[in-house]
């Protein structure tokens with residue numbers, strides 16, 4: 217069964233039809249979502265996470281339909297995401313930001329703490345955060361305000377936050393944008409390891425086609441709200457419609 221399935225998703229902003237019947241099924245491992253600027257990639261994420269209500273179509277998580285525009289329901293069903301520009305709380309520590317990704321049940325202090333509205337983090341939650349920070353080589357910075365870290369590390373913290381609640385689906389929005397090759401490796405190696413161990417389904421929007429072809433056995437290309445091609449990276453970038461869509465945008469070649 218697919219972890220995530222979109223059928224016939226259509227989205228309009230005013231008169232602008234941004235998604236025009238998108239079908240996409242995501243199983244375990246990495247799937248790439250590529251396409252020129254404005255193709256509608258982030259809108260796909262916003263539909264899945266319940267922040268944009270489609271005018272048509274449905275989203276299923278593990279085979280179960282989800283009500284549209286219900287972010288809390290989607291999160292409870294195990295979907296997490298990152299953003300093009302990290303959305304972290306700059307003044308809070310690295311660890312507190314990762315803990316913020318954990319489900320309420322795990323982070324609740326219980327008893328009096330809950331009654332007083334004090335968010336005491338449970339030991340299990342802290343252990344999970346530590347395990348992730350260790351995996352991503354950020355344990356020694358756990359107590360620092362996340363805003364002090366360079367962009368590359370902040371983007372890695374956001375990935376760790378998304379992984380914290382052991383989700384089943386992770387949506388990564390241009391994780392490598394603005395990162396050095398070394399930062400990309402620091403992010404991707406633990407992510408691939410954890411993804412495989414936990415059988416995560418990871419959908420990744422990325423303009424770096426070399427990275428996409430390295431990570432994703434399967435890629436879908438979106439253009440003006442339609443999926444133009446869906447297959448291996450080599451098949452997709454060689455697809456005539458994809459080549460045409462990218463003309464002038466400098467499409468990269470990908471080794472098969």
Ligand SMILES: Nc1ncnc2c1ncn2[C@@H]1O[C@H](COP(=O)(O)OP(=O)(O)OP(=O)(O)O)[C@@H](O)[C@H]1O
Nearest residue numbers: 229232234251252253254255256257258259260300
């Ligand atoms: N909330 C919104 N209201 C109105 N228009 C929107 C909204 N969100 C996105 N759009 C429009 O929808 C289109 C697709 O945007 P989207 O961000 O999904 O594209 P994208 O493929 O992720 O692009 P990029 O690669 O540049 O991030 C664009 O024309 C954008 O201006």
